[in-house]
Amino acid sequence: MTTIESNPAVPVPSDPGRLTQPPRRRRPARRHIPTALWIIAIVALTAIVLYPLLWMFSASLKPNSEFGSNQGFLPENPTFDNFVKVMQGIAGIPTWKFFLNSLLLGVGAVIGTVISSSMAAYAFSRITFRGSKVLFAAMIGTLLLPFHVLIIPQYIIFRNLGLIDTFWPLLAGKFLATEAFFVFLMVQFIRNLPRELDEAARIDGCGHGRIFFSITLPLIKPALITSSIFAFIWSWNDFLGPLLYLNSPDKYPLPLALRIFNDQTSTSDYGATIAISVLALLPVMLFFIIFQRFLVDGVATQGLKG
Amino acid sequence: MTTDSAHAPAATRTAESGARPADSRRTGAPRPRRRNGDTIAGYVFLSPWLLGFVGLTLGPMLASLYLAFTDYNLFTAPEWTGLENLTRMAEDDKFWSSVRITLIYVLVGTPIKLAAALAVAMLLNYKARGTGFFRSAFYAPSLIGASVSIAIVWRAMFSTDGPVDGTLNLFGINLGGWIGNPSLIMPMMILLAVWQFGAPMVIFLAGLKGVPAELYEAASVDGAKPWRKFISVTVPMLSPVIFFNLLLEMINAFQVFASAYIIGSGTGGPGGATNFYTVYLYTRAFANNQMGYASAMAWVLLLAVGVLAFILFRTSKNWVHYAGDSK
Numbered sequence: 001m002t003t004i005e006s007n008p009a010v011p012v013p014s015d016p017g018r019l020t021q022p023p024r025r026r027r028p029a030r031r032h033i034p035t036a037l038w039i040i041a042i043v044a045l046t047a048i049v050l051y052p053l054l055w056m057f058s059a060s061l062k063p064n065s066e067f068g069s070n071q072g073f074l075p076e077n078p079t080f081d082n083f084v085k086v087m088q089g090i091a092g093i094p095t096w097k098f099f100l101n102s103l104l105l106g107v108g109a110v111i112g113t114v115i116s117s118s119m120a121a122y123a124f125s126r127i128t129f130r131g132s133k134v135l136f137a138a139m140i141g142t143l144l145l146p147f148h149v150l151i152i153p154q155y156i157i158f159r160n161l162g163l164i165d166t167f168w169p170l171l172a173g174k175f176l177a178t179e180a181f182f183v184f185l186m187v188q189f190i191r192n193l194p195r196e197l198d199e200a201a202r203i204d205g206c207g208h209g210r211i212f213f214s215i216t217l218p219l220i221k222p223a224l225i226t227s228s229i230f231a232f233i234w235s236w237n238d239f240l241g242p243l244l245y246l247n248s249p250d251k252y253p254l255p256l257a258l259r260i261f262n263d264q265t266s267t268s269d270y271g272a273t274i275a276i277s278v279l280a281l282l283p284v285m286l287f288f289i290i291f292q293r294f295l296v297d298g299v300a301t302q303g304l305k306g
Numbered sequence: 307m308t309t310d311s312a313h314a315p316a317a318t319r320t321a322e323s324g325a326r327p328a329d330s331r332r333t334g335a336p337r338p339r340r341r342n343g344d345t346i347a348g349y350v351f352l353s354p355w356l357l358g359f360v361g362l363t364l365g366p367m368l369a370s371l372y373l374a375f376t377d378y379n380l381f382t383a384p385e386w387t388g389l390e391n392l393t394r395m396a397e398d399d400k401f402w403s404s405v406r407i408t409l410i411y412v413l414v415g416t417p418i419k420l421a422a423a424l425a426v427a428m429l430l431n432y433k434a435r436g437t438g439f440f441r442s443a444f445y446a447p448s449l450i451g452a453s454v455s456i457a458i459v460w461r462a463m464f465s466t467d468g469p470v471d472g473t474l475n476l477f478g479i480n481l482g483g484w485i486g487n488p489s490l491i492m493p494m495m496i497l498l499a500v501w502q503f504g505a506p507m508v509i510f511l512a513g514l515k516g517v518p519a520e521l522y523e524a525a526s527v528d529g530a531k532p533w534r535k536f537i538s539v540t541v542p543m544l545s546p547v548i549f550f551n552l553l554l555e556m557i558n559a560f561q562v563f564a565s566a567y568i569i570g571s572g573t574g575g576p577g578g579a580t581n582f583y584t585v586y587l588y589t590r591a592f593a594n595n596q597m598g599y600a601s602a603m604a605w606v607l608l609l610a611v612g613v614l615a616f617i618l619f620r621t622s623k624n625w626v627h628y629a630g631d632s633k
Contacts (some may be wrong), residue, residue: 120355129348153366176358237453239564277455
């Protein structure tokens, strides 16, 4: 900053002055790179970034005989055989079962996250109570806590409760708001709502329960949507949790099923492995295409990681 | 610089409010008096989180600290062994190799990823309109990059007959497949991390939008070249966002698991090249049932992350410029 301010000799155009002067060149000087060059750069970059995804779709349509022989981008004889084969399932379990398990876990994660995180966020942002500052600091602290410090004792707890090989260890944390990102996101959102609404409701005799349900929840809908989408996608992609807690293949969600495919068939059956990867990513990609604004804006304004 | 605080980017405020949590000033309303029933109501609303915090975070942290000083195999009671886990760690070659691999990944991969994120954010910031599609397209990998699907695709792309080697062959480079080659696993993992530059990019972009255009105009009037503007305007104005991204991305990088596990087929192979810290911790705990040793490893990881965060926070006073500061 000092370099700019320490040069009073140069007349820096001030705002009122600019209004009266003839219109200056409005575009800042930094825009001097020709637009054509910018377009070429950005298109090339897009091609590189999206290449793995496009390659994945293309490769899933290649018959197995083309893996190795046809290094080209497009399949010579496109076929849906890989998908047909992969839908038959693996280890005697049909593939739709893995989708169902992932769906159940995802829906459970969304319900748990929305309920528990919004309650905690309301308490932190709208109720003044003893110990709230300390607990809020603790909540922020857990944002930076490496998850691996917790997995062993958590595993022991759920093992002692006899919950290994059930969905409960994977859902319990969601219903107890252990993912501080969501609480933080909602706290930020609630803090920007005018407090006057709460005060007015309070004067009308509303308690916190009523204010929470009738005023806060409807107003933070965008934050609830963003949280729901992230909660679903993170649950859908989660690998370590199911790896720790689920033993029976008929309870496996997609990431664990993918791992069996990868271990058992990757050397002999590339096509099938890639095809199930495509199927597993498809719901996430659809979610992303539909809700991209919510997701990207959520990241931009809250610093939320994807 | 009086306009600074009005133009402070959203992400800057996020980074700041971490330091000043109970900031009620922004709402403008005076902090309301604490009412009698409020403490009860507060804890009622907080009860799910509090139960999770005590039962699934704080309690396990302490339990893990205790287990770090024991020998525990899940089936017989933990046996107190004092510092034996630490001394065994010091002599464990696989432990040290996992530390080395993870540190290279964090200390090389994260700066490259953030540099890419900042460069692309600046490229997108050139245009005021019509960049929404690119912003979303570049963000997509961040959402799916840590998934098993992408790890499998990455594996296939870098295999002997995959498209990456195929492309390099066109330029006369023949690496003979990245997957089986221990020295090419790290570049491959770092490429996978850099590919996910979208999340920090979106945050940088929000920060760049908040840098007042007058600063660049003033710098132009002073005759500053683009590079000088970058160093003297962009970097200082973005420093809170850079700090925020650096802290979060480093902590995330320490915890990479699924990609390393899938690419190495869960064995840490080839040649121990995918034996990342978290993969080794998982193997010790859940394949070898050495819960005590693994807990000690978990606490070493926690302390390492803590020291790193501490260093970042301490040095941040020298290079992070908060809008509105007199310095």
